[in-house]
Every structure is written in C-alpha cells, then in structure tokens.
Amino acid sequence: MSIGILDRVAQLGRFGLDQIQSIGRAGVFLILAIFSRAGFSNRFSLLTQQLYSVGVMSLIIVTVSGLFIGMVLALQGYNILIRYGSEDAVGQMVALSLLRELGPVVTALLFAGRAGSALTAEIGLMKTTEQLSSMEMIGVDPLKRVIAPRFWAGVISMPLLAAIFSLVGILGAVMVGVDWLGIYEGSFWSSMQASVSLVADIGNGLIKSLVFGFVVTWIAVFQGYDAIPTSEGVSRATTRTVVYSSLAILGLDFILTAVMFGEL
Amino acid sequence: MTEASDNFIEIRGLTFHRGDRTIFNNVDITIPRGKVVGIMGPSGTGKTTLLRLIGRQLRPDSGQIFVDGQNLDLLSREELFRTRRKMGMLFQSGALFTDLSVFENVAFPLRIHTKLAEPMIRDIVFMKLEAVGLRGAWSLMPAELSGGMNRRVALARAIALDPAMVMYDEPFVGQDPIAMGVLVKLIRMLNDALKITSVVVSHDLNETASISDYLYLIADGEVIGQGEPDSLMNSDDSRVKQFMNGLSDGPVPFHYPAPDYKKALLGGEVG
Amino acid sequence: MRMRTVEISVGGFMLAGMLALVVLALKVSGLSLESGKQTYSVTGMFDNTGTLKPRAKVALAGVIIGRVTKVELDKQTYMAKVEMEIDSNVDNIPIDSTASIVTAGLLGEKYIGISIGGDIDYIKDGGRFEDTQSAVILEELIGKFLLGSVSDE
Numbered sequence: 001m002s003i004g005i006l007d008r009v010a011q012l013g014r015f016g017l018d019q020i021q022s023i024g025r026a027g028v029f030l031i032l033a034i035f036s037r038a039g040f041s042n043r044f045s046l047l048t049q050q051l052y053s054v055g056v057m058s059l060i061i062v063t064v065s066g067l068f069i070g071m072v073l074a075l076q077g078y079n080i081l082i083r084y085g086s087e088d089a090v091g092q093m094v095a096l097s098l099l100r101e102l103g104p105v106v107t108a109l110l111f112a113g114r115a116g117s118a119l120t121a122e123i124g125l126m127k128t129t130e131q132l133s134s135m136e137m138i139g140v141d142p143l144k145r146v147i148a149p150r151f152w153a154g155v156i157s158m159p160l161l162a163a164i165f166s167l168v169g170i171l172g173a174v175m176v177g178v179d180w181l182g183i184y185e186g187s188f189w190s191s192m193q194a195s196v197s198l199v200a201d202i203g204n205g206l207i208k209s210l211v212f213g214f215v216v217t218w219i220a221v222f223q224g225y226d227a228i229p230t231s232e233g234v235s236r237a238t239t240r241t242v243v244y245s246s247l248a249i250l251g252l253d254f255i256l257t258a259v260m261f262g263e264l
Numbered sequence: 265m266t267e268a269s270d271n272f273i274e275i276r277g278l279t280f281h282r283g284d285r286t287i288f289n290n291v292d293i294t295i296p297r298g299k300v301v302g303i304m305g306p307s308g309t310g311k312t313t314l315l316r317l318i319g320r321q322l323r324p325d326s327g328q329i330f331v332d333g334q335n336l337d338l339l340s341r342e343e344l345f346r347t348r349r350k351m352g353m354l355f356q357s358g359a360l361f362t363d364l365s366v367f368e369n370v371a372f373p374l375r376i377h378t379k380l381a382e383p384m385i386r387d388i389v390f391m392k393l394e395a396v397g398l399r400g401a402w403s404l405m406p407a408e409l410s411g412g413m414n415r416r417v418a419l420a421r422a423i424a425l426d427p428a429m430v431m432y433d434e435p436f437v438g439q440d441p442i443a444m445g446v447l448v449k450l451i452r453m454l455n456d457a458l459k460i461t462s463v464v465v466s467h468d469l470n471e472t473a474s475i476s477d478y479l480y481l482i483a484d485g486e487v488i489g490q491g492e493p494d495s496l497m498n499s500d501d502s503r504v505k506q507f508m509n510g511l512s513d514g515p516v517p518f519h520y521p522a523p524d525y526k527k528a529l530l531g532g533e534v535g
Numbered sequence: 536m537r538m539r540t541v542e543i544s545v546g547g548f549m550l551a552g553m554l555a556l557v558v559l560a561l562k563v564s565g566l567s568l569e570s571g572k573q574t575y576s577v578t579g580m581f582d583n584t585g586t587l588k589p590r591a592k593v594a595l596a597g598v599i600i601g602r603v604t605k606v607e608l609d610k611q612t613y614m615a616k617v618e619m620e621i622d623s624n625v626d627n628i629p630i631d632s633t634a635s636i637v638t639a640g641l642l643g644e645k646y647i648g649i650s651i652g653g654d655i656d657y658i659k660d661g662g663r664f665e666d667t668q669s670a671v672i673l674e675e676l677i678g679k680f681l682l683g684s685v686s687d688e
Contacts, residue, residue, distance in 0.1 A: 045538070051545045059548060088639060095563050126362075134359035134418075137319050137352075138373045139345040160552025167555040170563060187639070189562070190599060194592055194644055196564040206556075 026222045033147040033221070046149040054115045054150065054217075055157030059164070061110055066165035069102060070094060070172030078181050087183050091192035094173040099196065099205045100261070103166035105253050108212035111158060112245035116220035119150055120241040123224025124234035132225075147221050154220070158213025159206050166205065204260045211252060216245045271330075272297045272429055272461040273318060278327035280310070280317065287313055289485040290327070295429075300455050300462040302476035302493075304469065306507065309482050311465040312356065315431050318463075319351060320344060332428065349377060352422030352430040356437060358414040360406040366393070366417050367402040373424045392420040396450060412443025416450065423454065429461040430454070436468040444468075448475055469508065473497075481507060573623035574601060575660035579634045579647075584615045585670025587636055587645040593619050595649045600625045603647060619647065629654040635668030645670060 077090045123146065126132050132142040170192075177183045196202070220241045227237035273295040280288040287310035295301045305311055316322045318329060320336045329336045331347055339347060360369050370389045374380060380388070393399040396416040406414060415435060422430055432451065436444050452475045455462045466472045473479065473493040481489035481496065481504055489496055489504040497508055505511070512518050522528075584606055593601035601621035609616045621628070631652030638645055652666070 048542055048545050051548065052541045056544045056548045059551075086639075089644075092644075099559070099563070129357050129362070130355040130359035131361055133316075133321060134353065134355050135361075136321055137348060138376065138421075139348050140376050157548075160549065160555070163552055163555040163559060167559055167563075170559075190592060191639070191644060192563055194590055194646070197590065198560055198564045202556075202559050202564055 022226070025226065026218070029143070029147075029222055029225065030151075030218055033143045033151055046145070047152060050149045050153035051157060054119070054153040055161065057118075058111055058114045058157065058161055061114055062107055062161045062165050063168050065106060065110055066103075066168035067172040069106065070098065070169030071176045073097060073102075073169070074173035074176040074181070078177060078183070087177075087181075088187040088191050090173065090177045090183055091170075091188040092195045094177075095170055095192045095196050096201060098166045098169045099201045101253070101257075103162045103169065104205050104208035104212055105249060107162040107165045107209060108158065108216055108249045109246055111154075111161060111213070112216045112220070112242055112249065115154065115157070116216050116241050116245050117238045119154070119217070119220040120224040120227070120238045121234060123147070123150070123221060124227035124229075124237050127225065127227060128229040128231070128234060142225075147225060150221055151217050154217025155210070155213045158216070159209045162205065162209035162212075200260075204256075207260075208253065208256050211256065212249050215248050215252065219245050219248065270297060271295060272332060273463070274328075274330040275318075276328045276330075278317070278329065279325050280313065280322070281325055282310075282313075286485050288324075291482070291485070291487055293480055293487065295461060295463055296478070297461055298455075298459055299477040300452065300464060300475050302464045302466065302472040302479045303482060304465075304467060304472055304479060304507070305482035307467060310485070311467075311482065312433050314482075315353065315433055315463070315465055318431065319348060319353060349425055350428040352425070352427035354415065354418050354422050354430065354432045354435060356433045358406075358411075358418040360409075360414060360418055360421070362406050364406075365402070366398070366404050366406070366409070369406070369417060370421045370424055373421065377425060388424065389420075392424055393417075395423070395454065396420045397446075410443075412439055412446065415439070415443075415447065419447075419450065419454075423458065423460075426458070427460065429463065431463045431465070433465050434467070435464065436466055436471050444471060451475055469510070483507070574620035575623055575626075576604070576618055576620050577658055577660075577662050577664065579617050579619070579664035579667045580609065580612065580614045581617060581636065581667050581669050582614060583669040583672060584617060585636055585638075585645050585672060587617065587647070587670065591644060592646045593621060593649065594646055595625065595628070595651070600649075617647070626657060628658045630656045630658050630662065631666060632658070632664065633666040633668060634664040636670040638671070 073094045074090055077093045078087055081087045081089055081093070123132075126142075126146065132146065135142045135145060174185075174188070178185045178188055223237040223241045223244070224234075227233045271294050273293070275291060275293040278288050278291045278293075279286075293303070293314075303311055303314065313322065317324055318331065318336075320329075320339075323337070332350060334343075334347060336344070336347070360366075361372065364372065367389055370392055371385050374385050374388060378385075390399055390402070393402055396419050398413060398416055398420065401409065401413065401417070406417070409417065419430075435447050435451065439447065448471050451462060451464065454460065464472055464476065473496075476493055479490065479493055479496050480487055483503060489499055489501055491499075496504060499505060499508070587603060587606055589603055589605060591603045592599045593603065601619050603617060603619045605616075605618040607616050608614075617634075628649065629652040631654040633650045633652065635648050635650065636645055637648045649664075658664070
C-alpha cells in the first residue's frame with residue numbers, strides 16, 4: 001500500500017517537472033523567436049499576410065459579438081436602473097464594463113478560439129508534414145520565418161480588435177438604449193463622458209488587451225511548434241491552446257484588475 | 265586525407281539513443297562521391313534518423329560525421345548553414361510549403377540564399393522544373409498536385425541550389441508504379457547528369473537495388489550487410505537473406521516477444 | 536493581385552482599429568471638451584462635496600458649460616476647494632451667483648449647478664463663487680428630519 005502512495009507522489013512529482021520543463025521550453029522558444037533578427041527582405045509582407053489571417057479574419061466574429069453584448073448590457077442595465085430613475089446612467093455602465101472588462105476579456109477569448117486555435121493547427125500541420133524540417137535543411141530558421149511573424153501579428157491585432165469590440169458594443173447600447181428604449185441621448189453620452197477617463201479606463205483596457213494578445217499568441221504558436229507530429233497530436237495541441245489561453249486570460253484579468261483598479 | 269576527398273560522407277562510430285532505445289550502436293558508413301548509395305532496412309530502424317543526423321538536425325551521442333571532409337560537430341552555426349547548402353533533402357512527405365505555389369516553392373531556397381535578379385531566378389526555377397518534367401505545373405498550388413508530382417516538385421526544390429548531394433527519405437513510399445518508375449529514373453538521371461552524390465533511404469528493395477551502386481543494410485542499430493546489390497543478393501548471412509528475399513520469419517521474428525501462448529491461454533498472468 | 540487584396544484589407548483593419556481608439560477617446564471619454572475650447576478657471580469653497588469628482592460637469596440652467604478639474608482640501612479653512620473650467624463664451628456669470636452640488640437622479644452622478652445672481656459684475660478668470668451650497672448628504676437629511684420633528688413636539 002505504501003508503495004502505491006509513493007508511486008502517486010512520484011507521479012505528481014513527474015507531472016510537476018514536466019510542466020516546469022515545458023514552461024521553460026516555451027520561454028526559450030519565445031525569446032529565440034522575438035529576438036532573432038530576420039534576414040528576409042520580405043518580412044514586412046510576411047507580417048502583412050499574418051495580420052490578414054489573424055486580425056482581419058477575426059473581425060467579423062469580434063464585431064458581431066461586440067454589437068450583441070453592448071445591446072444586451074443596455075437592455076439589462078435599463079431594466080434595473082429604471083427602478084431608481086437613473087436610466088441615464090446606462091451609458092456610463094455600458095461604457096465602463098466594456099472598456100475595463102468585457103472588451104479585453106471577451107475579445108481575447110474569441111481571439112483564442114478563432115485565431116489561436118487556427119495558428120496552432122497551422123503550425124502543427126507544418127511540423128507534421130515536415131515543412132519545418134525542410135525549411136531548416138534549406139537553411140532557414142523556422143522560428144524567424146514561421147513563428148515570429150505570426151507572433152507579432154497576434155500582439156498587434158489584439159488591442160485593435162478589443163478597441164473595435166468596445167466601440168461597436170457602445171454603438172449597440174446606443175441603438176437599444178437611445179433609439180429603442182428612449183433614454184435621452186444627451187444625458188446618455190454626458191454621463192458616459194463624465195465617468196470614463198482616458199488613462200484609467202481606455203488606457204488600462206488597452207494594456208489588458210496587449211497582455212492578453214501577447215499571452216494567447218505565445219501559447220498558440222508554442223503549442224503548434226511543440227505538438228507531437230501526428231494528426232492526433234495536432235488536434236490535442238489545438239484543444240490545449242484554447243483551454244490554456246482561456247484560463248490564462250481569466251487568471252491574468254483578475255491580477256491586472258487588482259493592480260489597475262485595486263485602490264479604488 | 266585523400267580518402268576524405270573521395271568520400272562525401274564518412275560516419276565513424278556513430279551511436280545514438282532515443283530515450284532508452286538504442287537507434288544506432290557504433291555504426292560506420294561511408295558514402296563515396298558521385299555514387300548512388302542505398303541505405304535499407306526494416307521499418308523503424310532509424311533510417312530517417314540517420315538522414316537527420318547527417319543534416320545535423322539531430323546530434324549523435326558519440327561518434328563523428330564528416331560531410332565533405334568537415335566534422336559536423338565542430339561547425340559553427342554559420343558554417344553549418346553553409347554546409348547544409350551542399351545538401352538537398354527530399355522528405356518523405358515532400359514537405360512542400362502549402363502556402364506557396366509550385367514556382368515559389370522551387371524559388372524559395374534561391375530567394376533565401378542568393379541575391380539573384382528576378383529573371384535569373386525565373387530561368388533557374390523553370391530549368392529545375394523542366395528537369396523533373398513539371399514545368400507546365402509552375403502555377404499550381406501543392407494541394408492541386410498528385411502524390412508523385414508533389415515529390416517531383418520537392419525534388420526540383422532540393423536541387424535548386426545545385427547541391428553536391430541529395431538525400432532521399434523513402435522516395436517510393438505510397439507511389440503508384442508509374443510514379444515510382446519516374447522517380448527511379450529521375451534519381452539515377454540527376455545523379456549522373458549533375459554529378460552529385462545520392463543517398464536513398466528506403467525499404468523498397470527492388471527499386472533501391474536497381475539504382476544503387478552500393479547498399480547498406482541496417483537492422484537492430486547495426487550495419488548487418490553491405491556491398492554491391494548483386495553480392496548482397498547472394499549473401500549467406502541469414503539476416504541479410506531474410507530481408508533480401510522478404511521472408512516472414514527468420515532472425516527478425518514474426519512474433520513480437522511475448523510469454524508462451526499456451527500458458528497465457530491457460531490463465532497465466534499477462535505480461 | 537491576391538496579395539493586393541490582402542494588403543488593402545490589412546490596411547483597412549489597422550485603420551479601423553486606430554479609428555475605434557480615437558473615437559473612444561473623443562466621444563466616450565469626452566476628450567474634445569478639454570482640448571478644443573477656450574476656457575477660464577473659477578474656484579469655489581464647499582463645506583462638503585459629497586462624491587464630486589474631477590471631470591464632473593458644471594451646468595447652468597441644465598446646460599453644460601464646463602467641467603470640474605480639481606477637488607482638494609484647503610488646509611486653513613478645512614473646506615473643499617473645487618476648481619472648474621468654464622467655457623470662455625459664457626463670460627457673463629454675475630459674481631454673486633450660487634454654485635451648488637446637486638445629484639442627477641437618486642443614484643446619478645454629482646455635478647455643479649449654478650444659479651444666477653443679480654450683480655452687474657461678472658466672474659473673471661481666477662475668480663471665485665462666494666456663495667456655495669454643499670452636497671446634500673442623505674444621512675444628514677434624515678438626521679435633520681428626525682431632530683426637527685422631535686423639537687416640534
């Protein structure tokens with residue numbers, strides 16, 4: 001029986017070591033990808049291509065989700081605030097919750113599902129079909145040629161997507177709150193403008209989305225690069241990307257919120 | 265040193281482990297310049313691993329590998345990339361870049377390693393594609409090619425930089441007889457026309473034997489036989505015989521090691 | 536040609552993202568009110584500002600004419616000193632006007648409402664509202680009401 005318990009402990013230890021090892025590998029991988037100087041004349045067009053598949057292709061889902069979330073927030077907020085005669089505060093409520101929380105977080109979750117999983121699958125497939133090896137044999141570092149442009153495209157796209165999400169959300173709230181429920185437009189905007197601050201709300205939301213973009217893309221490209229080169233390995237890596245990114249987003253969101261808005 | 269210039273690749277005392285498994289145990293292989301050398305053996309004996317060791321995508325646990333007289337272990341990163349330019353490699357799956365067209369795939373190594381003007385690159389690419397008979401397919405994407413065409417484009421890419429040696433990783437696997445015949449002819453033809461060294465890793469006996477000048481037979485991490493194809497065919501070694509004649513049982517057993525079947529049936533412990 | 540559509544749409548995406556940020560800054564956080572218009576600054580001393588915050592609006596007859604820029608404690612008088620900026624084109628506020636802190640709705644934000652006085656001199660840049668009315672604190676109101684009803688009997 002005691003052997004059984006020891007085995008369990010050893011298993012746990014091995015699991016812990018594996019995890020730490022893979023975090024270490026991911027760190028080295030990231031540093032190599034970011035700080036390697038790409039010697040290609042066409043690295044700008046490589047980045048453009050990735051901005052297209054990572055950023056532009058995520059636009060539709062981000063815009064549609066933002067619109068609906070803004071509309072729902074306005075509707076829910078109105079129904080509660082009308083009881084206190086403060087329906088003017090709907091604008092303020094929607095803007096603050098979008099800029100501080102929902103914009104960065106929901107965009108990052110959608111981004112992980114849409115772009116992150118696609119990145120992992122694409123890189124994993126390139127590994128499975130030996131494209132990465134053959135690139136190495138031709139004398140090109142896949143970290144520079146394949147990983148770096150995808151990573152930067154993710155980091156650049158995320159804040160832009162989050163800004164679009166928040167703006168579309170607020171416009172959705174205007175549609176529901178002002179045009180449909182009949183909140184007076186002037187006080188809708190003025191209550192918003194009185195409480196939203198450029199640095200504390202928009203700036204911090206932007207920082208959040210940058211951090212999320214960095215982490216999600218990092219997880220996605222590493223999982224693809226580290227995938228076991230079989231179809232099963234790639235599909236597992238894709239699942240891991242979505243799970244790890246979602247957990248990382250929500251955990252980091254709490255930490256960032258505590259640091260940014262903790263004193264208030 | 266005269267030997268080094270005659271032999272493009274020399275492998276001395278190569279030992280390589282993957283986990284607990286010994287893939288190679290003190291293996292010596294010599295690949296002479298300008299010849300087609302076949303490296304054969306049952307599946308799972310690490311033939312692909314050997315090619316990766318030669319390209320130094322993997323490093324041996326012990327032993328030396330010389331490519332064109334240079335010890336791979338002592339090369340700096342820069343020198344390694346320069347040495348790799350002398351080696352073209354045809355991967356098992358072709359490994360064409362799926363997001364580039366046939367033309368761009370073949371042009372890829374040229375764009376990376378040379379500063380040639382666009383018309384020049386165009387001429388070279390069409391020349392290489394002509395050599396594999398696929399000049400007409402230059403605008404297609406890899407997904408639109410058949411398996412055999414895919415491998416021929418990959419071959420054109422492998423020879424784009426005029427390497428001194430081309431390594432073929434299982435070139436015949438999964439090919440129909442026609443595509444196989446085309447590849448066999450191409451490998452021999454390119455070897456003679458471009459005066460390059462060819463290493464063919466395969467377990468397809470007849471095709472490999474028909475084009476090779478020299479054969480190595482690898483099993484259980486060791487070289488179990490070597491020689492010209494004819495002499496290997498008539499070898500007395502039982503292991504060589506089993507492989508060359510495709511016998512199902514012999515020194516390489518049909519059964520995976522297991523406890524006695526009768527005992528297992530009678531309710532003995534499994535494993 | 537394919538590359539061109541990619542480039543155009545990426546350019547469009549970047550532009551849309553930047554534009555969204557600019558619109559958020561201008562329209563949602565109301566950046567333009569501060570930078571665009573000419574203003575002059577006025578102060579007022581209050582016994583209690585309640586929850587008045589910087590960037591709260593200053594309204595005259597319900598129309599926004601400026602914003603609060605600073606709320607701080609004056610150590611000598613133990614009162615709150617509120618600085619506000621008022622649009623330059625509203626330059627005819629009599630010096631005996633009253634600045635009071637009022638609430639929009641029951642839960643709404645606090646802002647400063649100005650009731651016009653009768654003097655012929657107007658408040659200038661760096662001037663000050665002599666007559667102020669503090670924020671109504673709900674607890675005090677209830678306390679007063681209870682005390683008042685007790686003393687009546």
